[in-house]
Amino acid sequence: MAGKKNPADFTFFDDVYDVVRLIPRGRVSTYGAIARYLGAAGSARMVGWAMNGSHTIIPPVPAQRVVNRTGLLTGRSHFGENYMQELLEEEGLTIIDNQIQNFEKVFWDPQKELI
DNA sequence: GAGGTGACGACCC
DNA sequence: TGGGTCGCCACCT
Numbered sequence: 001m002a003g004k005k006n007p008a009d010f011t012f013f014d015d016v017y018d019v020v021r022l023i024p025r026g027r028v029s030t031y032g033a034i035a036r037y038l039g040a041a042g043s044a045r046m047v048g049w050a051m052n053g054s055h056t057i058i059p060p061v062p063a064q065r066v067v068n069r070t071g072l073l074t075g076r077s078h079f080g081e082n083y084m085q086e087l088l089e090e091e092g093l094t095i096i097d098n099q100i101q102n103f104e105k106v107f108w109d110p111q112k113e114l115i
Numbered sequence: 116g117a118g119g120t121g122a123c124g125a126c127c128c
Numbered sequence: 129t130g131g132g133t134c135g136c137c138a139c140c141t
Contacts, residue, residue: 035123043136
């Protein structure tokens with residue numbers, strides 16, 4: 001299988017997926033929090049890029065639970081404009097205008113929960 | 116080989 | 129308070 005460069009081929013990416021999968025239902029996390037937990041603070045873009053290939057790996061990661069630090073569903077364009085919001089709403093979250101309400105309450109910090 | 120892009124974040128004015 | 133700019137690192141052209 002060598003030769004094909006998949007995002008998951010990097011340990012960093014795989015670690016990102018692992019953390020995202022650990023996000024409990026009804027909770028959300030941020031790109032920066034995950035990057036920071038992995039020791040890549042400042043490289044939040046890499047986490048977002050990892051999510052770009054999240055649909056190509058098995059099992060799929062709940063990337064809909066990952067939003068930017070403002071609680072805005074920046075990745076909805078990659079999921080499906082309504083798909084990402086519906087998934088989160090079904091988990092009990094309230095989203096208005098692509099913005100998660102009570103974001104700080106549903107925010108799940110891996111560094112604080114996983115240690 | 117080099118430049119531009121990107122599902123972000125923090126700093127500066 | 130709000131808008132603009134830079135930095136981060138990997139991928140694509």
